[in-house]
Amino acid sequence: MKKLKIRNWSSINDHEVVLNGERKLTLKSDDTADQKLEFAYRALGVAYPKFFKMDAQSKLGWLSAEYLTKDGKLFDGTPSQDVALVLSNRKSSLDTDEQYQLSLQNEEEFLPSPAVFVYTLANIVAGEICIRHGIKGENNFLISEGFDASSLVNYVSILFEEELCQQCLVGWVEAYRGTLRSVLAFIETTTDEKATMLFTEEYLKQLYQTSEL
Amino acid sequence: MQKPVYIVNDHILSAIGTSTDSNWENVLKEKSGIALIDPLFPADQPIYGSQVKDYEQITSAATKLENLFLYSIQQLLRQSNLKSSNDRLMLFVSTTKGNIDLLQNEKSPSSDRVHLAAMAAFIQQELGLKHTPTVVSNACISGVLAIQTAALYIKHGYIDHAIVTGGDLFSKFTLSGFYSFKALSAGICKPFDKNRDGINLGEAVGTVLLTNDPTTAKGTYAVELTGYGSSNDANHISGPSRDGSGLSLAVKKALKHSPVSAIDVINAHGTATLYNDNMESLAFQQLGLSDAPLNSLKGYYGHTLGAAGVLEVIISIRSMLSNTVVKSLGYDEQGTDGKVNVAKTFIKKDIQTVLKTASGFGGCNAALILKKA
Amino acid sequence: MSELIAKLKQQIVEQLNLADVDPATIDENAPLFGEGLGLDSIDALELILLMQKNYNIKIATAEEGQKIFSSVRAMADFIEAYKKA
Secondary structure (H helix, E strand, C coil): CCCEEEEEEEEEECCEEEECCEEEEECCCCCCHHHHHHHHHHHHCCCCHHHHHCCHHHHHHHHHHHCCCECCECCCCCCHHHEEEEEEECCCCHHHHHHHHHHCCCCCCCCCCHHHHCCCCCCHHHHHHHHHHCCCCCEEEEECCCCCHHHHHHHHHHHHHCCCCCEEEEEEEEEECCEEEEEEEEEEECCCCCCCCECCHHHHHHHHHHCCC | CCCCCEEEEEEEEECCECCHHHHHHHHHCCCCCCEECCCCCCCCCCCEEECCCCCCCCCCCCCHHHHHHHHHHHHHHHCCCCCCCCCCEEEEEECCCCCHHHHHCCCCCCHHHHCHHHHHHHHHHHHCCCCCCEEECCHHHHHHHHHHHHHHHHHCCCCCEEEEEEEECCCHHHHHHHHHCCCECCCCCCCCECCCCCECEECEEEEEEEECCHHHHCCCCCEEEEEEEEEECCCCCCCCCCCCHHHHHHHHHHHHCCCCCCCCEEECCCCCCHHHHHHHHHHHHHCCCCCCEEECCHHHHCECHHHHHHHHHHHHHHHHHCCEECCCCCCCCECCCCCCEECCCCEECCCCEEEEEEEECCCEEEEEEEEEC | CHHHHHHHHHHHHHHCCCCCCCHHHCCCCCCCECCCCCECHHHHHHHHHHHHHHHCCCCCCHHHHHHHCCCHHHHHHHHHHHHHC
């Protein structure tokens, strides 16, 4: 079995942006989710106009990945097809599904929006992250009733064992009715006997629980 | 030593049949399930699609889609020795939108099952399966990806058997979305054809049984899953890559891990949009697969979303077992930039291997290699 | 005409969520697609919606839209011609 470790991790909830356990940004409690996401985007100081076209969940996932970069790069030196992205949540794309469904009520002026519809799939946030960072490797989006650290660790470990990836971004991204919650961890192999932050079920679960506080 | 993973049994519920046998017979008769339908909204074009109209209600507590899933899985289990209570068996559900019709009816007692995992858990409980199901929702590659995920779990010893079921409804929600994309065909779709003008949506459920032990699971056949791969174009969230390089990556990965020496048939995604089919043709050309007979099954079923990958794998297995390349319904004249060998008729041929591919929104692609055991 | 052009610029920014673009800085003679605003195929479909919602003009296909949406001025010309017809 390959030994896997978490290179770095980020989390975003309604109150803060956290990188490797340290608070990077405090979000204002009376701001709306959209305002919080925009605030976190502005704080990065990068120009990515497409950010404003995304739905809340894609913005959330995009930001979580962005906070893991160094000099604008999420990974360096690994072939882009060997970097995998495995995401999960409970709500799929329900936040945007509800919004799109509302636009279907008016039969007098029936004008559903393709720009809204395209976000009614769970994995569009994955697409946005792949576009931003040039990730071309394995993709999967798993839906579970709650955060399922065991499945994520098992599945990602298999991808490494099968040599289907050399590095992997994995985690949970969910935005629903104004509530934000994401935890993303960047996984790589290690040969270091003393390596900390090992990619285990217990540790991943702990990261998710920390992000709740 | 890892044991090989096989598909040993299957079931299809679609507009052209309530069993795999009836589906296969109708495919051989070139019968399409796609028909002109009542538009579900004010549309300025005729709307064609395939729907499952006659289905058995397994339990009144279930939604339409859940009844379709339950029926298909029960039929599958009936053909097998495997007990649903088997401790080494897990359910994998592939769907893009699940019970999306429940959004219109928030007061329904089943409204929580608009959540895909809650829907899967309901199916699990109805069938008496032991483990929490795994739900894959990755746009149009969900079916192929769910089979891969299940196969990898088996290969690495987490489980021994898997039921992989894929399904989606024919819904106003999805139909209107593809309408807003101006992606719907004004007639029955024509994959890879020069005059193709878009997709038809379809409704179906397909289910396969995977195992590392064909004797215990008692299959009616054994087809090995030998190569897996998925990829992302990293290019656009709805438009396919122009050059097919993303799909090529997924296929290359599948081939790298597979011991097969040649691909006898390609079962492509072939949605019949201008850009998708063109992208696929370029990918297959790049891969040196221009001469392999190729088909798309969308002319029979339309695009059945979460069911597509599973359903198309099942028809491909029938095709292998009967050594018959399925005619790519709706194809007449070459209409892509890349050279592909689209099957204009049914062709008798020894088929040892099939390459199955899928591509979808979010820029995702997946490839799977099936080999006769 | 200049009023229509100014209004169109405002509507484009809103419909396409061009949050950081000041409508006044859009050059009405410059190509809408390819350069500058970084618009894509979904934006083209959204512009079709904009025309239908605000000007009651139906555009059947994305290909037809391509010509009409070559620039803001081309869009304004098309709307003016439609009103007269």
